[in-house]
């Protein structure tokens with residue numbers, strides 16, 4: 001069997017995930033189905049919380065990027081592990097609040113917050129705004145002033161690093177739509193303006209370089225640039241940042257050929273360099289924040305489907321079509337992302353049938369993942385598992401073609417529970433007049 005994550009097992013030819021039989025879970029809840037493993041999410045949180053305190057210092061902390069996977073149970077789990085969280089919308093903030101999450105640990109992102117969003121987030125009591133642009137800074141200062149509060153913020157900066165990853169997930173470069181570029185002087189101007197805002201408390205700087213990164217080089221380069229900027233602002237404005245957020249982006253293995261990443265060791269490497277750089281520049285090391293999304297939840301999720309048909313186009317290619325697709329996983333369509341796939345009940349059969357795993361949505365581009373192999377006798381009714389779907393699948397799901405979105409089942413040792421119930425077709429028309 002594909003050896004991808006330690007929570008996957010082959011027991012008598014049947015896929016087990018988080019210690020549970022996935023054939024039984026598929027029978028119990030039906031397909032398509034998102035299945036997540038609470039213990040894996042917790043273990044991933046602990047890796048970050050422990051390593052960040054150990055290597056960056058007690059006041060450093062990880063902030064889970066909600067957009068990777070957002071529903072109430074996620075906030076209960078990460079909250080109990082001591083994580084902070086990034087939210088990018090009122091919807092994410094509301095979800096966190098409804099789950100009883102400590103709102104002072106919420107960082108509110110978004111490059112285009114309107115007045116409604118700003119008021120909503122202040123009412124909800126979010127701890128930090130991550131300010132993207134001057135219009136937002138001034139609007140926030142006004143609104144905070146009317147409410148007689150001083151709002152903590154970080155300024156989102158673009159350090160100008162090109163990560164050579166796919167264009168759509170590249171955000172640290174100078175021409176990004178996110179943040180204030182350091183290179184053009186916009187970042188320095190923003191610091192000056194923020195320090196002059198009466199109702200703003202500037203806590204420090206934020207940057208986010210990219211996603212699905214396996215190398216700490218980019219974090220190290222970002223840290224260097226952020227510390228240099230911190231020094232420059234100290235010299236210019238006598239202002240020393242207390243916190244520096246280096247963003248998210250550590251990768252996960254979608255395929256056996258992807259590198260294995262040791263998060264703790266990577267954090268140690270970045271921290272060593274960070275402290276060395278601070279010493280060289282003669283600056284007290286600010287607290288560090290990291291914002292992992294994918295690496296908290298991706299390997300904690302799989303998606304179960306049932307095969308609808310097998311199309312063998314002689315001399316061309318083969319398709320295996322399932323009862324889901326771009327509505328529950330649009331990542332192949334958006335980014336060309338690919339996944340590893342297993343036949344849930346036939347792990348002991350050789351997987352020699354080459355095919356594309358496709359969905360049931362009305363788009364030729366509705367491919368779950370191309371060029372996979374399943375057992376030769378794959379047929380209607382077989383269950384297949386797509387692995388490593390815990391990040392950016394549920395959160396990017398849609399009702400395209402008016403298909404209801406699948407349930408999310410949470411496995412926790414011997415128990416399983418519905419974290420998000422199956423959407424119904426009544427739900428889908430519930431907003432229609």
Ligand SMILES: *Cc1c(COP(=O)(O)O)cnc(C)c1O
Pocket residue numbers: 065067068086109208210211212247248249250291292293294295
């Ligand atoms: C998306 C995002 C993250 C999380 O990135 P991952 O690659 O999922 O770890 C963190 N910070 C910001 C600002 C983001 O936009």
